[in-house]
Amino acid sequence: MRIGLLTSGGDCPGLNAVIRSAVLHGIKSYGDEFVGFKDGWRGLIEADYLELSRHDVRGLSRVGGTILGTSRTHPYNHPGGGPENMIRQLERHGVDAVIALGGEGTLAGAKRLADEGLPVVGVPKTIDNDLDATDYTFGFDTAISIATDAMDRLRTTGESHHRCMVAEVMGRHAGWIALHSGMAAGAHAILIPEKRVTMDRVCEWVEQVHSRGRSPLVVVAEGFIPEGAEEALAGKGTESSGRPRLGGIGEWVAARVEEHTGIETRNTTLGHIQRGGNPTGFDRVLATRFGIKALDLVHEEAWGFMASLSGTEIVKVDLTAALTGLKTVPMQRYEEAQVLFGR
């Protein structure tokens, strides 16, 4: 078969490892050929692609980003989009099937396209870990690793200066990165979109820690909204979509903590470093296994399905399952973490 790959949406460490293993498995096990569509659905729609040989994917398991480029091109709304045009393009260029790597939006598009006849399978990708129907996706562990390392650093400087340190991490709608990196770094408060907490409560945790001579660490997901502060934030810190602006909430929390407690407080917004660079071993293994599975799904002609992690197994699930809703942090997980707050 001749199979096209594309990566769509925000990038994520591990995308290249998926591409590599799918290509190597296909060449060796099935004698497949591969093309890579550039910049997500745009490459498919505009037939902008490159041939992918074994040589092109060598050494890619450890390389962050995506060699195919990515974009937020919508598969239906973009001029020339939609299943009919795409099927025509595939036929014209002799491509038999598509493996689409992406997040919720990409997979929703892939599902609809599959239902309308496009031979497409999916690979789930979300650095935020907010996709249902898979235990984890690659990229999340790398983000945790980077954020944890950064917080370890913040703590030593915080302790030296007797400061409160605030770290803002990614997570607009789901607080997984904050929860895991905060737990790993021994944070004294973790603030996530799923759980409204008043700033009074946050300041109480900070003061408990400070009163014992320690430097408090507060981890804030970018989508956290403090209880009672909706209006104050709404006035200046949100995007047109109504979401708090990247980088905004950490500064805001730090200012409030300093104001209310009198403790010198500094924010660091980790930003884009959380999604870049070499994937961790965990993410490389997961991505490699996803790539192998996705290729097998193509040969099963399991259109509209995707690779998924369940426990330690890679399984096949209907893309519909990935789209039942955002996987947010359950309150039981938050409470588990909370036993370590304050102190």
Next chain:
Amino acid sequence: MRIGLLTSGGDCPGLNAVIRSAVLHGIKSYGDEFVGFKDGWRGLIEADYLELSRHDVRGLSRVGGTILGTSRTHPYNHPGGGPENMIRQLERHGVDAVIALGGEGTLAGAKRLADEGLPVVGVPKTIDNDLDATDYTFGFDTAISIATDAMDRLRTTGESHHRCMVAEVMGRHAGWIALHSGMAAGAHAILIPEKRVTMDRVCEWVEQVHSRGRSPLVVVAEGFIPEGAEEALAGKGTESSGRPRLGGIGEWVAARVEEHTGIETRNTTLGHIQRGGNPTGFDRVLATRFGIKALDLVHEEAWGFMASLSGTEIVKVDLTAALTGLKTVPMQRYEEAQVLFGR
């Protein structure tokens, strides 16, 4: 309650994170007190322990090793061992329950002791990932991370010199570390105890890679035995227990590859660096959750049970379940990896 903690067997990154979260959770949620028995069962048998306050466990989530020390003292065979003596010691020192962190041997001991009246719960620990009844244990991810990083380094020097590089990793009876780190590093052959492979087959993979101008990477678990080479190895490379000696098989494989293929080949035995140093974020989260769960098990009086990972949940399992046998690499997982060999 007054609760004693002990760490037994080989050390593992994450032990301190378990200790920390159990202590902090106990102090805050239940008003518990804690002691730490030194060097595993020895500390309990000889009542050699230290008090563990909140202060003593601060900052421990990121610290490798175990502040309690560890040893291979047998809970029954050691003078003064056995449940009656231990129960007497606990009573004498006012300790109400024990949390034992250890591998298969430790947990088997804990189970037997629990059956005979000792109030003990377990936390599974094995850097080799060879314990059944839990998806993963802490330490394994850190070992993968270290081994993968080392192999990334070996590859650049291998490519520069057109050499074949061999990396020997831990794993006497189970090849999990070799499997995951090899897959992460893009190894061209992975050799594990669970699967006999002839050296001819290994050399074939090496030559395929070399003939395409690349530098082959072969990952060998320390317990791998090549098919047909049992005698050759038995003559010089094994311990009294009949196991291949640490560091032996990598050198042996490298020598055979160089001899048979004529390709310059170098072995590196990663050794003890695989089990030391700061745990990864993944392991810190897992260890922290295990500690919280173990403490809850104590308050449930779930003697003879342990904390365990199932998918993304921490659950309670009977220690018997951990002892049904070694969790080795299933052939289906090996075949999945094998599609990337040679090339």
Next chain:
Amino acid sequence: MRIGLLTSGGDCPGLNAVIRSAVLHGIKSYGDEFVGFKDGWRGLIEADYLELSRHDVRGLSRVGGTILGTSRTHPYNHPGGGPENMIRQLERHGVDAVIALGGEGTLAGAKRLADEGLPVVGVPKTIDNDLDATDYTFGFDTAISIATDAMDRLRTTGESHHRCMVAEVMGRHAGWIALHSGMAAGAHAILIPEKRVTMDRVCEWVEQVHSRGRSPLVVVAEGFIPEGAEEALAGKGTESSGRPRLGGIGEWVAARVEEHTGIETRNTTLGHIQRGGNPTGFDRVLATRFGIKALDLVHEEAWGFMASLSGTEIVKVDLTAALTGLKTVPMQRYEEAQVLFGR
């Protein structure tokens, strides 16, 4: 002798390694005793100190921050300050000499105090590398290492999205961190306080790189002021001291680049992670050697002198030499880097 140590000003990876080696060397070679004054000059003025035994400094060579705490307390202006009060405190507590670790301000204070009779020697500390009279100070290499690693990560995500990435690093008055980390990461433009560059020129570099299909990386020191933009910045982005506000210039540059070139541009302000965490091997060696030298200076009664790096040697220099002015990036070094801009 009984010797007091203090750390003053912003913290820096390596301070603990200095403390450790001075204490161990003193105990072993001279039979000295040590105290640590807390939070810089404040601890000396208020006689707030702890005894430092061999046990207290164990394992410190790899630990970031300072176990003594630090502050910006002025040695003269603080109530109870000045040489007479300090000498009285030292006598009262039986302290024979002081080793002061700090930057320009601290060393200027130490010099003046030494001239007025305080038995004090210095150890230079500046993460910004802006102290004259020493080739390097510890902390700088760690900052370079962290910034370079972060930029490696920014580049992979930048390439995937065809974005221009801006990284703001420390350096209010001297661009050393930007120069070295930018050169290490292969930046396409490096903007430092010592060199006014117009935004037109910056955009030209960015466009050159983008036009060849690459993702431009622009590194900006926090003290950079674009030529012709002084007024625009002055209106909103500066502190009362007239310095551009931490975190301000990177965002500003990113906005201008996006506006002028139409290329999607994202800023990341690395912030406090640059000064925290474990020191690099280079910094540990330098700090350890500084500590040994400082202790020897005490026994030489070389009051008013400090340890310094010259080539590969640790030498003794008069504190006056450290105070002749800020060590800024010479234009010849900037031009050397500039041959790699744009492209």
Next chain:
Amino acid sequence: MRIGLLTSGGDCPGLNAVIRSAVLHGIKSYGDEFVGFKDGWRGLIEADYLELSRHDVRGLSRVGGTILGTSRTHPYNHPGGGPENMIRQLERHGVDAVIALGGEGTLAGAKRLADEGLPVVGVPKTIDNDLDATDYTFGFDTAISIATDAMDRLRTTGESHHRCMVAEVMGRHAGWIALHSGMAAGAHAILIPEKRVTMDRVCEWVEQVHSRGRSPLVVVAEGFIPEGAEEALAGKGTESSGRPRLGGIGEWVAARVEEHTGIETRNTTLGHIQRGGNPTGFDRVLATRFGIKALDLVHEEAWGFMASLSGTEIVKVDLTAALTGLKTVPMQRYEEAQVLFGR
């Protein structure tokens, strides 16, 4: 000009950064063209080379190894070698000058060839830091960084098991890597080729540390020979060249320590990971500056000269200066480190 680059001898992190900066500087500043000879002098002698465009060197500053490959081909003894043949090859392929990156042997060859008419300049390369006439060479800092990190890991597992840990590092004739990484890691004994020490003395240091409840760390350079043990070692542990065999001395020292002190002792031989992988920021900057300087030397027609680090400056030195002898660790540096031994 059309300039050829070659890398010869053992590989070293930073070689690619030199290649990159020389090529980019030449293309941009002088309009040069570049070729890369494959596998050191062999590529020049056999005219086996590739063209090097700007595209070929992109992203190389952070990549370990050498894209040109390396070998130990001798420039005179190899068939077709010697200045006349080489000059003929350069003329035939239109190459005007050569930049040779290598260690003592390579630079000696380059010097002799320059004297006999070959237009060649040098870039010093030695991971062991044993070249005179330059303060440091790239690769050394990366090796220190890797070895220090490994020792940090060894210490945590050593402490948990109350073991003595031995780490064998590179350094056949010069103990720089052992000295710096040992000092950085807080080693309790550092054993180098330049200083004979009896095993009794080593055991004394180990016992001092162990008696205070700590886990001793002993760092051994591969070329260390214990005083009084020359014969014992000569019998089994040396190569035909008379040098102790790689990997031999660490095991030997560990066995002796365990035997004499009764303390459980484990060796880890770091091996090839010390020379592989991404260079540190320090090494990337140094290598980048060397590349720029080497290109300038070519345009100065400074045949027989090389780039060198003096303090913080890159200077031009006669290759003869690099060949006056091995730069070994001076006793004063060893004694400086020794104040921290034992304890």
